[in-house]
Amino acid sequence: MIDRDTLISAAKDAVARAYAPYSRFHVGAALGFADGTVVTGANVENASFGLTLCAETAAVARAMNDGWRSELVAIAVTGGIEGVLAAPVAPCGRCRQVLSELAQLGGTDPVVWCVGAEAVGEYRLSDLLPNAFGPGSLV
Template sequence: MTEHATRLVAAARDASRNAHAPYSRFAVGAAVMLDDGTVITGANFENASYGLSLCAETVAIATASAAGRLRDIVAIGVIGGAMDAEGRATGTSPVSPCGRCRQVINEAAQMGGRNLPVHCAAAEGDAIRTYTVSELLPDAFGPADLGIR
């Protein structure tokens, strides 16, 4: 496991503590690393109108984009787990991004010209599974298909 993976997973775990997940009771935290080492985090934010909910990965990537740093993302970490009575994520099974988030991550990867590593971990424990965006979403549709680089 790389130092970057460990750092991103730790930041994602911290971010998951801010999850607003009263409906699913499943907290997710994400962290993106920029090319200068800056880490930006996000937590899932659910809404009573379920379709309006935001995933942690999307929040983190959108925050990087709002700062003008979308093309600077070099790696992503994500954790998740069922919430305990205090609202903390629990569990030892690593989670990976949902399909929608895989598409959002692919957009960031293509805009930055990188096949980003995505470090997936559980809320608890040391296990980290690392995938590339192309492993999580093979033959992805993205900006390059529209002639945008």
């Protein structure tokens, strides 16, 4: 099982790698797998705003490219203006869908830690995206 503090620390470290010259809102995400593996991502903005990658999406792409398609048990997300943490950050709707697909591939419902400077919100992914569309919806 993934240690909460370890995963939150990894997400905070990822914030430093964000490329966010337009919004200045730096986000880091860390995905925790059942065997203790941690995969991180940071947001990468683009002058063509629609091509921007959120931290969670970057982490999922990295995980899937490294062969991680199951056993997602925990997610930590954090960020703020210029990387300064303030209120807890939650995954956007698009990221909730991307995270849900990875979770559904392994039949998990990961805990999501939304990390701020003073507080950490704790949710299940299914609570953040109830009745999610996924691979099973296409049969």
